[in-house]
Amino acid sequence: MIKCAIIDDEPLSRDILRQFIEDHPDLILTAEYKDALEAISGLERQSVDLLLLDINMPKLSGVNFYKSLQEKPLVIFTTAYPEFALEGFELDAVDYLMKPIAFDRFLQAIQKVKNRLKTTSEEIPEHIMLKVDKKLYRAAFDDILYLEAFGDYAKVHLINQVLIITSTMKRLEAELPSELFVRTHKSYLINISKVEFIEGNQVKIGSGMIPIGLRYREVVLGKLR
Incomplete structure (x- = not known):
């Protein structure tokens, strides 16, 4: 998940x-600010991956605000004034969106963000960001025991707590590294390193016995060898 913050003085935007x-x-969306001054203190408390930053704002322009940041997240500048585009790109902006912003143009800009994040990543992440209500939890892979389907939600069983998140098992499986996690059942994903033993068609992890579905058994056993 890409953590975003909006900084714009226009409520409609x-x-x-x-x-x-x-x-x-x-x-x-982890933060939303009505001007750059409000964002200064906010971003000191909570970092983000991407700023959607309006250029023409009172008191402090988006460009000058971005220049002032010591730790600079990726930025997409937004404005109704095309004459500001050059200055925005000189700051290595990912993209520059003209208002009113069309959704297809927004999607193009986000794809550029994803490409930039992919090419600048130097190592495999060791955690996953989990959305719980309006909060975003940083869960280290090594703290995850297993994940369990729970109706329209999923339970993430950690060493010290259980988080209930809005996600599908298919999506979680895609986000977790296959060398660390394996699907044992349509309703379960396990952390391979947390398996204590296999007994019949179950694996022991923590205090739980997790079922191994017939269609998953060969892959699971291959991962655990």
Whole structure:
């Protein structure tokens, strides 16, 4: 998930961007600010991966605000004034969106963000970000015992707690590294390193016995060898 923050003094623009983020499966809105000054203290408390930053704002422009940041997340500048585009790109902006912003153009910009994040990543991540209500939890792979389907939700069984998140097992399986996690059943994903033993068609992890479905058995046994 790409953590986003909106910084824009126009309520309508914030509404549109908020909806675009909610409609995109790879994005999560973690902060929203009505001007750059409000964002300064907010971003010190909570870092993000991507800023959707309006350029023409009172008191402090988006460009000057971005220049002032010591730790600079990726940025997509938004504005109704095309004359600001050059200055935005000089700051290595991922993209520059003209208002009113169309959803297809927004999708193009986000794809550029994903490409940039992919090419700048130097190591395999050791955690996954899990959305619980309006909070975003950082769960280390090594803390995850197993994941369990739970109706329209999923339970993530950690060493010290259980999180209930809005996600499908298919999506979780795609987000977790296959060298560390394996599907044992249509309703279960396990952390391979946490398996204590296999007994019949079950594996012991923590205090739980996790079933191994017939269609998954060969793959599971191959991973555990």
